[in-house]
Amino acid sequence: MLTSCTCNLISFNHLLIVLKSAIDVLFATRGLSISRIRGQGFDGASNMNRHISGLKSLIQAENASAFYVHCFAHQLQLTLVAVSKKHDKICSFFDHLASLVNFVGASCKRKELVLVKQIEKLAEEISQGNRMTGKGLNQEAVLKRPGDTRWGSHYHTILSVISLFSPALDVLEEIKDMPSFHENKGEIYRLIDAMNDFEFIFLLHLMRKVLGITNDLSQGLQRKDQDLANALCLVNVSKKMLQTFRDDGWNELIVDVSKFCEKFEIDVPDMDAISMPRGRSRRKLQKVSNKHHFKISLMNTIIDYQLQEINERLDRDNMELLSCISCLNPQNSFLTFDK
Secondary structure: OOOOOHHHHHHHHHHHHHHHHHHHHHHHHHOOOOHHOOOEEOOOOOOOOOOOOOOOHHHHHOOOOOOOOOOOOHHHHHHHHHHHHHOOOHHHHHHHHHHHHHHHHOHHHHHHHHHHHHHHHHHHHHHOOOOOOOOOOOOOEEEOOOOOOOOOOOHHHHHHHHHOHHHHHHHHHHOOOOOHHHHHHHHHHHHHHHHHOHHHHHHHHHHHHHHHHHHHHHHHHOOOOOOHHHHHHHHHHHHHHHHHHHHHHHHHHHHHHHHHHHHHOOOOOOOOOEEEOOOOOOHHHHEHHHHHHHHHHHHHHHHHHHHHHHHHOOOOHHHHHHHHOOOOOHHHHHOOOHH
């Protein structure tokens, strides 16, 4: 009898064979040979870069010179998310985010409840004239799970939670006292408590903005028609956008967060009052204002992490090297080549 693990291994190996066959067919139709490959680049998924049985290994078995390089754009995006999690508050925020998405989207019944609540909310807003209608608008949405090997998944998870915040919270409130969820009562109350906390809402909007900028960079680096010169320009633009957001984005951010909190009746703290973090001994507290806590300790620190990571991966030497390589672009008769 085959176990589930054995079946998974068989299907996994079959997938790799199919992928390898597709590459062979593509090369054959273009008159190319695998023996001429000098590099291969994929994302970090195990079926692609596994040392023994990954696709890269199947190709290298035929051509040892086909060296593997983890796709830089994918690696950059994943690293920027990981760098954000170096901050304790951000790490805790993403834990709550993952728990929310996993719990609410863990069953078809709960997914259906979210959909029903979403439809009810849309109908209410449309009837009140607070939402535009038209082709392509107000589509059904789902909570998207974050994954460390999927492009931009954390950013899209944040967008989906903001979009479905009210339906998800309504579902949790509806099921919290149901006998069938008695074993999950503690988790449900923790999620409700987190979603009604100003700091969670602040981080939700902060990370939407920060990861939105870096996600645009990552998506731009993936474009098939992207050349190195444009890519370098895109990197500089993204760094400037992050720096501009750090220097001038506080007022706009806090207005957006406050409006969101007012919509869902979440208390907004006085930014000039002394910050009182939850779960900390008051004798050990540093007497700083709420504005200092949210702007300096959270917003500026997270953006600094992002800028530092981008600068380390794309320092002056690397940028100069890429700039020189871009001069070898054969477009327009090597127009950018400087003798």
